[in-house]
Amino acid sequence: MxxxxxxxxxxxxxxxxxxxxxxxxxxxxxxxxxxxxxxxxxxxxxxxxxxxxxxxxxxxxxxxxxxxxxxxxxxxxxxxxxxxxxxxxxxxxxxxxxxxxxxxxxxxxxxxxxxxxxxxxxxEWGAYMGEENLKKGIKIATSSFTRHHVNVTMTKAKSNGSYMNSMLALQEAVSHGCDEALLLDTEGYVSEGSGENFFMVRDGVIYTPELTAALDGITRKTIMQLAKDAGYEVREKRITRDEVYIADEAFFTGTAAEVTPIRELDNRTIGQGSRGPVTEMLQTKYFDVVHGRSEAHLDWLTPVA
Ligand code: PMP
The missing domain is CATH 3.30.470.10 (Aminotransferase class 4, branched-chain amino acid transferase, N-terminal domain)
Structure with a gap:
């Protein structure tokens, strides 16, 4: 580099x-x-x-x-x-x-x-997980590494040292043939990916973990707003790994990862095993907003010129 x-x-x-x-x-x-x-x-x-x-x-x-x-x-x-x-x-x-x-x-x-x-x-840095995966979704595994505790490194800061944990988790997931890791918090509830926030959809409701052990992601906030704009209910709650197994859809959000569908967790197919309709709708809205194609939220764009 x-x-x-x-x-x-x-x-x-x-x-x-x-x-x-x-x-x-x-x-x-x-x-x-x-x-x-x-x-x-x-x-x-x-x-x-x-x-x-x-x-x-x-x-x-x-x-x-x-x-x-x-x-x-x-x-x-x-x-x-x-x-x-x-x-x-x-x-x-x-x-x-x-x-x-x-x-x-x-x-x-x-x-x-x-x-x-x-x-x-x-x-210049293209799709973090690859262009193809934005459509077909990624395969992930629950990590053997626990996400940070609020009283160890704290979790609201995007700090350099906290990415040791992310790298350990990601490298483990990749060595097991997966694209990304899903980290649980110290109590065993779903926290986030190595560099993304987590969402799932069940019976038309969108869920995301509370911000105890996960970074307060800006894409997370953006997606919550876009989902509400589209009339969806978004609930922040504790989520267990087995709730994810039986979710209709799941996806990660992040500045680098944008909106990346999750098709499989721990060898269990999620929903139809491809990008679900709510994920696709939010992903489309996200790309419309970041590219200035949407009238709403133009104030989120700062021209460089
Ligand atoms: N969690 C972690 C651990 C991250 O590194 C990132 C990327 N900054 C996110 C979540 C998503 O945050 P954002 O949407 O602000 O990029």
Whole structure:
């Protein structure tokens, strides 16, 4: 990823992609204390636009607050940095990665002599689970790894270190021939995927886990709104794995994964074993909104130009 042409925003300046470097004694590299975002820009009817930029930037600031990291830039500066990272790399659509990390000013865990640094990179990244899987759905397995506990790493922050758990779960699922993992919380209830929120549909009602052990996903919020706009009831509740086995439909949501249908969990076919009608309707609405094809929610798009 590091060897390509382009520009990366680093601490307030655009630097050459290959020169956007940090020292091996970078604190965050050693202990994982950092926070980040995953944002997407789409080629919309109105030109390239970032989807729900302000919500992502707000979550980045909340993540930093939870982790007690100082934020050296304002929200306006970081919004502008994200727009510039897409625009100045001439990207029509992009995945944008802002990250706040501690530098190499010291190594102690007190972190009292450290500076927080901010980077924003943007590059082209297609469907996270593959174009084909957006239609046919993915095969997933309940993970042997438990999702984070609110009193261990906390769960409202999108923090670098918490993705060790995600990687362990995903690699396990892939080694078992699956596309993604479904992680349960410390009490055994469904939490989320390694990088996605979970939804299921049963008897025309849409369910999603409460936000105790899952990230407060922006796509989750978007889908809940679009479902309500379409007249569906959305209930947040504790969900068990066996409820998922007998659901009519299930799907994951995330900035990277967008709306990805789930066709199988633990070798049990979910519903018809393909993208269900409610999933398809929400997926279509989601893609219409992010591409500016829908009159509703145009305020969720921030043009980069
Ligand atoms: N859960 C986890 C663990 C994630 O990494 C992500 C991706 N940020 C999500 C859920 C979905 O969040 P969002 O819709 O804001 O991308």
């Amino acid at each position: 590091s060897d390509r042409d382009g520009l990366i925003w680093l601490d307030g300046e655009m630097v050459d992609w290959r020169e956007a470097k940090t020292h091996v004694l970078t604190h965050t590299l050693h202990y994982g204390m950092g926070v980040f975002e995953g944002v997407r820009a789409y080629e919309a009817e109105q030109g390239t636009a970032i989807f729900r930029l302000e919500a992502h930037t707000d979550r980045l600031f909340n993540s930093a607050k939870i982790m007690n990291m100082p934020m050296p830039f304002s929200k306006e500066e970081l919004n502008e940095a994200q727009r510039a990272a897409v625009r100045e790399n001439d990207l029509k659509s992009a995945y944008i990665r802002p990250m706040v990390f501690y530098g190499s000013e010291g190594m102690g865990l007190r972190a009292d002599n450290l500076k927080a640094h901010v980077v924003v990179a943007a590059w």
